[in-house]
Amino acid sequence: MTDTLKPTDVEILDASDQVPADSIAKKKLGIGFWLAISWLVFIVGLAVFAPVLPLKDPDQNFIQTEEKENAITGRVTESPIQPPYAPSGDHLFGTDSDARDVLSRTIYGARVSLVVGFAAIAFGMLIGGSLGMIAGFFGGTFDKVVSFLFLVLLSFPALVLAILITTLAERSLFTISLTLGILAVAPVGRLARAATLVFAEREFVAASRTLGAKPSRILRREILPNVMIPMSALALLGMGVSIVAEGALAFLGLSVEKGSTWGKLIRTAVNSTSDLENAPWMAFTPIGALFLTVMALNFAGDRLRDYFDVKELSI
Amino acid sequence: MSESPLLVVEDYHVGFRTETGLAKAVDGVSFTLNRGQTLGIVGESGSGKSVLNRGFMGLVSSSRMIESGSVLFDGQQIVNQDRQDLWGKRIAMIFQDPMTSLNPVMKVGKQIFEPLRRHLNMDKGQARERAIELLTSVGIPSPAQRLSQYPHELSGGMRQRVMIAIALAAEPEMLVADEPTTALDVTVQKYILDLLRELQQEHGMAMTLITHDLGVARGRTDEVMVMYGGRKLEHAATETLFADMHHPYTEALLASTPSLAHPKHTRLFPIPGSPPDIVDPPPGCRFSPRCMYAQDRCTTDNPETTSLTDHEYACFYPVGSDAGAEALKHNQDAGQTATGLKIGRAKEGAH
Amino acid sequence: MAGSGKAHLRNADEVLLRVENLVKEFPAGGGKVVHAVSDVSFDVAEGETLGLVGESGCGKSTTAKAVIQLPPPTSGSVVFDGTDLTDLSAEELRQQRPQFQMIFQDPISSLNPRRRVRDIVSEGLEIWGGSGGGAFTEGRVDEIIEAVGLDPQEARKRRPHEYSGGQCQRISVARALVLDPKVIICDEPVSALDVSVQAQILNMLEDMKDRYGLTLLFISHDLSVVKNVSDRVAVMYLGKICEIGDGDEIFKNPVHPYTRILLSAVPDPANPFAGESETLDGELPSPINPPAGCRFHTRCAYAQDICRSEEPQTEQEGDGDHWVACHFPVRNDAPAAD
Known part of the structure; x- marks a missing residue:
């Protein structure tokens, strides 16, 4: 009965690779990332909904009074106390030297600071990213011109450029954002160009060409989704940098003219050493908000890049 | 003949702690290697053939790695020991890609002098002389000029020869060759393999030759060990193994390889599926999900190693045995194996 | 020689x-x-x-x-x-592209890691408009994915890194075949x-x-x-x-x-x-x-x-x-x- 059946008489019919491709473990972003994101969501939420939140009017002067007995007349009068006032149940983070609520001013300041940070980096991504991608993808003269432009932008002293623009133009939210946006063009653009060069070499781009895709489609469908990853990581870092840069401009008295920003708040708070010594809450509330926000942005950016890097490697 | 073996590996394990669990890269492998012998270690990616060698050489510098079992090198226990004093001097290693193991910014000469001066305490002049001798022995033309070149100025074959020269500088007792010719062209591969054999005979070196290429293993080794999913499935003298293989995996591997002996468009016999996940390997025999002999027992029990004279295999239904033939017939009649592989009669035109 | x-x-x-x-x-x-x-x-x-x-x-x-x-x-x-490809203009050549496709050595590099496998396979049809209508496109893509030995349903959900090297080559073949070259x-x-x-x-x-x-x-x-x-x-x-x-x-x-x-x-x-x-x-x-x-x-x-x-x-x-x-x-x- 031992039929000498050779294995080569038998064929496996189901030749497909039927092992379930489920073995790749999902990478985790980690608790730190989600803490950072929570903070960002929180601060953005506060900024967006500030007008409808039960916050004190940031511009109102909450002058506190005390009853004072006139030593001469003996009459008790209501007389104002010299602000700033220390944190209390009424003003959780105290008030500034004009008796305005620090918490509420910090939250309203976030509106400008975050918009500046976001707008600047959005401008940098849009202009720098597109220029960098197109230059990297097509190469040639355009690439040479764009690369030189980036080099010039990077070599030009950033602060001088910022001072130049802000002194010449009206210091509106738009100009400040544009100034910082121009500064973001070169770093973002160079990253986009470098990443594009790497991905343009990959064979899936060649495959897309053989399918008959036009260059614009290849840029949009094949390159952009890949370049977006390092770009978004940089964008988060860049947003942090822009927010800090706005602070630096404010320090020079070159930030937006109207409204409060974190930079302006800090500047007014540290204007006199006595204020800083006697009323540290005035400076440290906006500094704390700035610090936490920038750190959260940096941390989230780092984690995001690591997360996608690992994924790329594990393919 | 009565000389004690140079390397005795017993129940050796290498694991890596990963996020999803312990990856058992090498799972209880035993073998011995005598001086002057070549052991071929054959397997696909993930079979553990490379980790096995790097493991006992102490080359895996990862805090996630755990090793256990026993490896005696010349009678000395080396598992979980510091093995650095063995490197270069007593065991040397050559890798698949010489570019990654040569320092790209250091001249070739300096890279050869270094082990000579370190292990053999040579002075500059002696080291230079010996380096030229070594480069000549690996067939590098105008060796004196090569000393002042950088690795990128050499072709792939030349680089691998330089690697071999460096590896053999201190006349080690054992050489681990990890896919030494995989990245090279066939004509260069032949040259390198010929060279390795020659040098090995000259120095009486023991060698493990890690390869995925059955042709290379068959032509260049004394013994062959077949690994799969971290385990040893079969081990025999090279001629015995290829003449009378017992493990279905070995057989399947050979049947899936195209051969010059077959006419064009010969239907190949692929092994379905992919190599196993070593973090969560299949129960029982690790090859059972892809094996056309697989019976119920294979899916639950891990087959013990059967030892014949000069031939070991780990299978319940070995090829060439009555049990194997019956298992195959049973599966063919049922139209599928115990793990659900659908099988049928081969198409016409298959070899 | x-x-x-x-x-x-x-x-x-x-x-x-x-x-x-x-x-x-x-x-x-x-x-x-x-x-x-x-x-x-x-x-x-x-x-x-x-x-x-x-x-x-x-x-x-x-x-x-x-x-x-x-x-x-x-x-x-x-x-x-009958057509000399070296004589064609860029656009004429692009019109000819669906006739000849290529499969590359590196299964990882030849698939876009950021796209789902089914989108990768259907890319050719999308470039050329998929003018036969949705059903034609759907059917064609599923048929090809199945022909190369993969599960079309899985391909909708997964990205290339979730497949083995051999499976990635199957995906490459499917992408090449979809335009009927x-x-x-x-x-x-x-x-x-x-x-x-x-x-x-x-x-x-x-x-x-x-x-x-x-x-x-x-x-x-x-x-x-x-x-x-x-x-x-x-x-x-x-x-x-x-x-x-x-x-x-x-x-x-x-x-x-x-x-x-x-x-x-x-x-x-x-x-x-x-x-x-x-x-x-x-x-x-x-x-x-x-x-x-x-x-x-x-x-x-x-x-x-x-x-x-x-x-x-x-x-x-x-x-x-x-x-x-x-x-x-x-x-x-x-x-x-x-």
């Missing part, structure tokens, strides 16, 4: 693809030029597989890429179905795969070839693989074709000295030439300054004066489909060495 000539070309009406005098040069800096492919001619009949085999630096991949004009050759003609260029499609998986992909390619009536140009450094899949084989060395013809004939009866050395080096126990002790001496000459005459003469045991000055032209060997470019082809086992 490594000669020129077109004696081996068949009548234009018998072939689907005809490549004549193909030259591809790259600038190498300092005004130097890399002669990657020099005056190569071959043709492929409909439904045939032509294997291009040779070692690194022989120009086989460059040849294949020049055929599909990515990038276009420096000179020479590539006539596909005539010619597929396979550039080392199984070189990065394990042996057991390699056989799956080779069998699948053969099945797809039968099912969809494909013509293949198959590039590989692995002679056993090339022999298995090819009808005809061309052996290349340093940008030239040495020997071309029926695969079985060339592997059984190689007459070019280089082909013989190449074959003898294959570590295949069944290799009838394994016993030959000839080895390739010296290094591959630089393609920047290739040897005059026969390009192989610097490493050839049979080279004479004429080989150094005059380039051999392809001539018929015997009376079958077997052509060789050599002044002194090695006809039997007792060659007259110089």
